[in-house]
Structure formats: structure tokens, C-alpha cells
Amino acid sequence: MRDRPDIRQPGDPEGTRLAAVVFDVDGTLVDSERDGHRVAFNQAFADLGLPYRWDEHVYGRLLRVTGGQRRIDGYLAEQGVAADKRERLAPDLHRHKTDILRAMVADGMIEPRPGVVRLLDELAGRGCRLAVATTGSRGWVDQLLERVLPQASFEVVVTGDEVAGRKPDPEAYVAALERLATSVADTVAVEDSHEGLVAAKAAGLACVVVTNGYTADHDLSTADLVLDGFGGPGRPARVVADPHRTGCIGVLDVGVLASLIS
Ligand code: XBP
Ligand code: MG
Numbered sequence: 001m002r003d004r005p006d007i008r009q010p011g012d013p014e015g016t017r018l019a020a021v022v023f024d025v026d027g028t029l030v031d032s033e034r035d036g037h038r039v040a041f042n043q044a045f046a047d048l049g050l051p052y053r054w055d056e057h058v059y060g061r062l063l064r065v066t067g068g069q070r071r072i073d074g075y076l077a078e079q080g081v082a083a084d085k086r087e088r089l090a091p092d093l094h095r096h097k098t099d100i101l102r103a104m105v106a107d108g109m110i111e112p113r114p115g116v117v118r119l120l121d122e123l124a125g126r127g128c129r130l131a132v133a134t135t136g137s138r139g140w141v142d143q144l145l146e147r148v149l150p151q152a153s154f155e156v157v158v159t160g161d162e163v164a165g166r167k168p169d170p171e172a173y174v175a176a177l178e179r180l181a182t183s184v185a186d187t188v189a190v191e192d193s194h195e196g197l198v199a200a201k202a203a204g205l206a207c208v209v210v211t212n213g214y215t216a217d218h219d220l221s222t223a224d225l226v227l228d229g230f231g232g233p234g235r236p237a238r239v240v241a242d243p244h245r246t247g248c249i250g251v252l253d254v255g256v257l258a259s260l261i262s
Helices: 033-047 056-062 068-078 083-106 116-125 138-148 171-180 194-202 254-259
Strands: 020-023 129-133 154-158 187-191 206-210 225-227 239-241
Touching: 020 154, 020 171, 033 056, 033 068, 033 083, 056 068, 068 083, 083 138, 116 129, 116 254, 129 171, 138 154, 154 171, 171 187, 171 194, 187 194, 194 206
Parallel strands: 020 129, 020 187, 129 154, 187 206, 206 225
Antiparallel strands: 225 239
């Protein structure tokens, strides 16, 4: 077991040690769904001569299926496409969609959510280790983290390519914890959705949910803290639920995260 940095500061509860924070990517670190993945899926449909287009509303429903290839496959099934055809078409569409998304990332079309850079800087400055657990694909995740959050050093990045079970299955979080060699007792997850929350909690982690337009109405009743943004000095987010009475005033910071494992 590694030495865990003691990141207590005046005001932190006695005995609090936050060793690591595991972040979801889509919808959490970055605003990537409506104007990112959705656009790339639609371009892939168009490029392959298919009539399907996912508007913002439809995409919100489809998002409940995590993992792009599974999402495509489920949708094609809804459209009555036969299983043998889907078996070829879904991977082809998903490969092409990944290429399109990579180009969008390279063009700077995906941005961090407000407050994310501040929080990552604070965590790194306090010696807290950073990790990622996503159901997205390795083909774009590494590139996105380098391009969009170049100052952040994620020690462990688990993507959907390395796990059989996609969220809400806890496998990505379990793998992240194994690779960090850290325990659930000193690690916190940050998510944006019901599916991600269920995955993190099933892995035994405390979990903060930072909602976005697609997830504000999800069932987040098991979350340890719910905010509608990361907030920042002078720009507090709305605290939606604070069952542990962390005293969070709308800025997700190291002290708030640390108080969830005390
Ligand atoms: C995100 C996803 C991802 C993206 C698409 O879920 O489901 O599939 O929408 O990425 P979470 P890929 O944030 O819970 O990890 O097409 O690469 O799968
Ligand atoms: Mg997400």
C-alpha cells in the first residue's frame, strides 16, 4: 500500500485523508454529449448513407445506454435492423464515429466543464492522485484528456475498451481502484449520471454527482452529494442534495471531497 498524503487543512475533519479521486469523463470532466458525441454519431450515420439522426431530445433517452457501440446497436434494433446486419453495422458506425470525434477534439470543439480545471489543480496541489473511469473508448479518451486537460496528470485511465461490463456495472471503478492500489475508504468518485453513480456506489465508493442538462432529472438518491455544477469562487453552483451535511456552499473543492470519506 502506498503512503497516502495527508491533505488535511484547517477546518477539515480530523483524520480525513483523501488519497485519490476517480472522475467520469463524458458529462463530468467535459461537456461532450450533446455537441460532441451526438454530432459525431449523426455524421457517421450520414457518411454511411443511413437515414438516422439523433436530435437533442432523442439523444437524452439514448444516453441511458452507456457505451457508443451499445447505444448504436440498441437504436438499430429499435429501428428493426436484423441482428446479423447490426453485428457488422454497429462496429463500423462506431469506428467511424470515433474518428469523427477525434477530429472534433483536435479542432478544440470539446471543453472542460466550468470549475473542473480549478478542482483538478487543487487536488494535484494537495498531493491527491487523479484517475478516470469511463465507458468511452480509448480511441478518443487519451487524446481528449491530453488536448482538453493538458495540465492534469491522470495516473490511471480505465476506458470502456478494457472492461466487459459498462456502467452501471462497477467494473471500470473496480479496475481503477485496483490500478491505483488504493482503498474505497480513501477514494471518492465524481460522476454526472444515474448509471455512473450506480457503478461507483457498487464499487463501494463515495460519489459526488455534478449534474448537467441531460442528467438533472436522473434518480440520484444514493449520491453522497449532488451539485448542478463544480462552482467556483463567486460562482457557486446549486447544492441539490447534501445528505451528509458537508456544508458545501456550491463550490466542489478538496475539503468537501475529503469530508465525504471522514
Ligand atoms: C458515456 C458514454 C460514452 C459516450 C460515447 O458514459 O456512454 O459511450 O457517450 O463514447 P459515462 P464511445 O460518462 O457514464 O462513462 O462512443 O466511445 O463509447
Ligand atoms: Mg458520464
